[in-house]
Amino acid sequence: MPKIPQHNFKGSLMVVTRFAPSPTGYLHIGGLRTALFSYLWARKNGGKFVLRIEDTDKARNSEEATQAILKAFEWLGLEADGEITYQSKRDDIYAKYIKQLLDEGKAYKCYMSKEELTELRETQMANKERTKYDGRYRDFDGTPPEGVEPVIRIKAPLSGEIIVKDGVKGDISFQAEDILDDFVIARADGSPTYNFVVAIDDALMGINEVIRGDDHLSNTPKQIVVYEALGFDIPAFYHVPMIHNSKGKKLSKRDGATDVMAYKEMGYKPEALLNFLVRLGWSHGDQEIFSMEEMIELFNPKDINKSASIYSTDKLDWLNAHYIKNTPNNELVELLSDYGVVLTSHDKKEILLDALKERAKTLKELAEMVNEIVIAPESYDEKAVKKAFKGDPIPILNAFGAKLTNATELHLPSDYHALMEEVVNEMEIGFGKIGMPLRVALLGKMGGPNIDVIMAVIGKEETLLRIANAITANS
RNA sequence: GGCCCCGUCGUCUAGCGGUUAGGAUCCAUGGUUUUCAUCCAUGUUACAGGAGUUCAAUUCUCCUCGGGGUCACCA
Numbered sequence: 001m002p003k004i005p006q007h008n009f010k011g012s013l014m015v016v017t018r019f020a021p022s023p024t025g026y027l028h029i030g031g032l033r034t035a036l037f038s039y040l041w042a043r044k045n046g047g048k049f050v051l052r053i054e055d056t057d058k059a060r061n062s063e064e065a066t067q068a069i070l071k072a073f074e075w076l077g078l079e080a081d082g083e084i085t086y087q088s089k090r091d092d093i094y095a096k097y098i099k100q101l102l103d104e105g106k107a108y109k110c111y112m113s114k115e116e117l118t119e120l121r122e123t124q125m126a127n128k129e130r131t132k133y134d135g136r137y138r139d140f141d142g143t144p145p146e147g148v149e150p151v152i153r154i155k156a157p158l159s160g161e162i163i164v165k166d167g168v169k170g171d172i173s174f175q176a177e178d179i180l181d182d183f184v185i186a187r188a189d190g191s192p193t194y195n196f197v198v199a200i201d202d203a204l205m206g207i208n209e210v211i212r213g214d215d216h217l218s219n220t221p222k223q224i225v226v227y228e229a230l231g232f233d234i235p236a237f238y239h240v241p242m243i244h245n246s247k248g249k250k251l252s253k254r255d256g257a258t259d260v261m262a263y264k265e266m267g268y269k270p271e272a273l274l275n276f277l278v279r280l281g282w283s284h285g286d287q288e289i290f291s292m293e294e295m296i297e298l299f300n301p302k303d304i305n306k307s308a309s310i311y312s313t314d315k316l317d318w319l320n321a322h323y324i325k326n327t328p329n330n331e332l333v334e335l336l337s338d339y340g341v342v343l344t345s346h347d348k349k350e351i352l353l354d355a356l357k358e359r360a361k362t363l364k365e366l367a368e369m370v371n372e373i374v375i376a377p378e379s380y381d382e383k384a385v386k387k388a389f390k391g392d393p394i395p396i397l398n399a400f401g402a403k404l405t406n407a408t409e410l411h412l413p414s415d416y417h418a419l420m421e422e423v424v425n426e427m428e429i430g431f432g433k434i435g436m437p438l439r440v441a442l443l444g445k446m447g448g449p450n451i452d453v454i455m456a457v458i459g460k461e462e463t464l465l466r467i468a469n470a471i472t473a474n475s
Numbered sequence: 476g477g478c479c480c481c482g483u484c485g486u487c488u489a490g491c492g493g494u495u496a497g498g499a500u501c502c503a504u505g506g507u508u509u510u511c512a513u514c515c516a517u518g519u520u521a522c523a524g525g526a527g528u529u530c531a532a533u534u535c536u537c538c539u540c541g542g543g544g545u546c547a548c549c550a
Contacts, residue, residue, distance in 0.1 A: 022550050057549060114548075130477055131546075151548055169480065178478050179546080187548040194550050218479060218545045241481075241543090248542060276487095279499090283488055286498040305481095305488080308543065312486050315500050325513085359512045384510095420509090435509030447511035 015047030018207045019080070020198070022054040023065035026259040027072035029311070030213065030243045030251050033277045037240060038211045039078050040278070040299040051080035052201060055088045056191065072260040076270045077292070085205060087197055094192040097200055097230060098152055098185060106229045107185060109150035110137040132181035152186035154196070154229060162221040167238040168304045169214075174221045183222060195219055199226035207235055211301055214239035215250065238301040241281055241308040251311055267339065267362030269327070272320035279315070281305045289322065321361045329353040332366070339367035346374075348457045351413065355449040373454055376466055377444025384439075384446045385474050393437035394471055399423050400434060401467050410460050413452035420452065441470030 017038035021031055042049035053069075055061040073080065101107035110133075112120075121131045138155065157176045164172045174180075185196040198219075202210060217239045227234045245255045252258070257266075263273050275290050282305065284290075284298045327335070332353050333343045343349045352370065360366035403419045410416060423434055435451060442454050442463065455463045 020550095024550080054550060060549080117548085125476095128476070164479095172479070174479075184548050189548085191548085193548070198550090213544095214480070215544055219550095239480085244543075246486095250544070279487065281487090286489065288487090288499055307481050309488090310486065312500090315487060318500060321513090358514090388510095424509095431509040433509085439510060445510095449510095449512080451509075 014206075015042055015045035015209055016050065016206045017042045017047065017209050017211055018050045018052055018202065018205065020052040020054050020201075020212075021069055022057065022060075023062060023069060024057070024060045025065050025068070025253060026261060027069045028251075028253065029258045029260060029277070032072070032076070032260050032273075033243065033280060034212055034240055035073075035078060036274060036277055037238075037282070037299070037301060037304070038209075040295050041209060041211065041301055042081075043296045044299055048081040049079075050082055050085065050205060050207070052085040052205065053087065054194075054198075055086055056194070056197065058088075061088075068261070075261065075264055076274060085201065087201065090197075090201070091191075093204070094186075094197055094200060095190070098192065098196075101154065101185070101229055102152065105155075107152050107154045108137060108140070108182075109144070110153045110182075110184075111140075111144045111148045111150045112137065113148050130178070133183070135182055138182060149188040151184045151188050153182040154185045154225060156180040156182050156222075156225045162224055164217070164220045164224070164237060166217070167236055167301050168241075169217075169239060169306055172217070176221075179218070179221055180225065185226070195222040196226055199223040199232065200230070202235060203227065203230070203232035208233075209236045209238070209301075211238040211240060214241050238304065240301075240304055241306060243280060244308050244310045246310060246312070248310065255311075257313075264338075265364075267364030267366070268316065268320050269323045269335075269363065272316065272323045275319050275323075276313075276316040280309050280311075289319075317361045324357050324360055324363065324366065327357065329357075332357060332363075335363055336367050336370065339364050341367040341370050343370065348459075351453060352457045355453045359449065369448070372443060372448065373457055376462070376469070377442075379444060380440060380470065380473060381445035384444075387446070388436035388440040389474055391433065393433065394475055396423065396427060396429065396434050397437055397441065397467050397471060399427065400438065401464055404460055404464055404467075407460070411456065413450065413456040415452075416455040416463075417452040437470075438467070440474075441467045 019031070019035040019038050021027070021035075027035075039049045041047075051073075053066055055066070098107065102109075112133075117133075120134060124131045133153065135158075137150075137153070144150065157180065160176050162174045162176060162180075164174070166172055183195065184193055186192050201207075202223075220237060220239075224234055226232075243251045245251050257263075260273070264270075271292070274292070274295070278290055278295050278299070279288065282299065282303055284303070287294075287298075290298070324332075329350055333349060336343060343352070346352070352373065356366055356369045356373075360369060400419065400423045403422060404410075407415075407419060420431075420434055420438075423429075424431055427433075436446070438451050439446060439448065442451065442458070448454065458466075
């Protein structure tokens with residue numbers, strides 16, 4: 001059987017995309033978005049979405065960071081295809097291509113010392129010229145200076161036009177003399193550099209659609225130089241505009257709340273975060289809510305915006321509230337266990353969650369709301385007491401307590417509501433006269449779901465207890 | 476500074492020569508509610524500026540301004 005070169009994907013219909021983070025920290029919200037776009041595009045086309053860990057910078061990389069990225073992917077349900085590729089394990093591959101380029105005369109050893117390089121740059125800067133390597137060893141065939149370990153530089157075109165065909169921004173033309181020089185592909189210690197290995201890996205892994213941040217746009221011509229030197233096919237590029245912070249700068253780790261897993265802790269659901277991110281820089285008419293199935297069906301990188309967007313989480317809150325509202329209660333019970341609330345055996349959890357899930361923006365909030373009801377108040381909000389105990393609510397509360405004590409068959413909120421109505425009618429008062437003090441007695445503050453719901457959830461005995469406590473504490 | 480990209484409500488966006496410039500979010504107001512929230516209704520707010528091209532420009536071209544990205548033996 002003839003061996004098919006891995007990098008030859010011409011004629012192949014399979015879309016292969018990738019996400020290639022360098023493991024220097026957690027998964028970032030911006031990285032997640034490009035990962036999501038890549039994932040969606042691969043899934044839509046029945047292709048592959050592969051993960052490559054760019055861990056060549058031994059000083060800054062950590063296994064921990066790799067695990068953090070994987071964990072975030074797992075939480076979000078983004079699944080990569082096949083084995084994960086680690087660049088750190090591919091040195092022999094890169095060495096082979098460096099040698100090939102050297103043998104073919106497409107790359108050469110440069111014996112310029114770091115000091116000389118710095119000096120050159122400073123001179124160029126002083127003359128207001130573009131700083132670039134001057135090619136002094138490009139055609140060198142003399143005796144190399146002693147004591148200098150050479151770097152390997154690639155012979156880049158000295159002139160001409162390089163066109164990046166970008167699916168988001170259109171064709172972008174660069175002049176070789178403006179942006180290229182013979183850049184380093186291997187350091188003095190022999191290790192390969194980023195623009196070199198990215199091109200090789202993408203080609204070897206069969207990646208034919210590269211979706212990445214547009215901060216890579218200016219790297220692309222360099223990578224194209226590598227593709228061409230090695231005879232690889234150039235993939236389609238989609239350079240996604242940056243996400244900016246409120247100051248209009250590229251979102252960075254310093255901006256806070258950019259760690260994807262922090263969103264879990266804050267109580268966001270994966271589908272809300274994904275939905276939020278897919279709409280940042282991409283849209284499909286007026287549609288705001290997208291299930292994963294819809295995203296896969298409708299996403300196309302051609303529809304990605306050209307302009308950067310500012311990161312603001314207003315809409316994320318709205319989406320999260322929407323998804324919480326539409327989550328079945330049994331699922332919520334499970335989710336809440338991550339936020340310190342165990343409702344598994346609570347007999348009124350359906351009533352409770354039906355009432356609360358309409359009100360929560362995050363799962364964390366939902367957990368707090370549950371606790372506020374399930375756990376008796378330890379203190380009473382001063383303002384609420386002042387307002388609710390303004391008249392003399394104690395006779396009313398006592399009247400209600402008496403009815404409660406005698407009542408049987410109390411199950412639903414409506415059962416408790418009926419008792420409240422009886423008191424209101426008999427004492428000829430407004431609903432607020434009993435509602436407000438009762439609310440303060442039960443929760444220690446104003447706000448919250450309907451009182452009858454609260455009582456149904458905590459039950460008759462607990463209700464009586466809280467009423468009694470409130471009377472003692474506030475009379 | 477060189478090179479490259481971008482510019483519609485505060486924010487996310489629709490628009491692809493002719494629209495009262497649409498939706499969403501946020502905010503405000505009203506309704507519903509014993510409270511708060513939800514929900515419903517209503518409202519305020521945008522084509523960066525200037526020249527062209529055209530019968531007609533938010534839409535096409537150029538310039539200006541503004542913003543961003545990138546210029547390593549980091550990735």
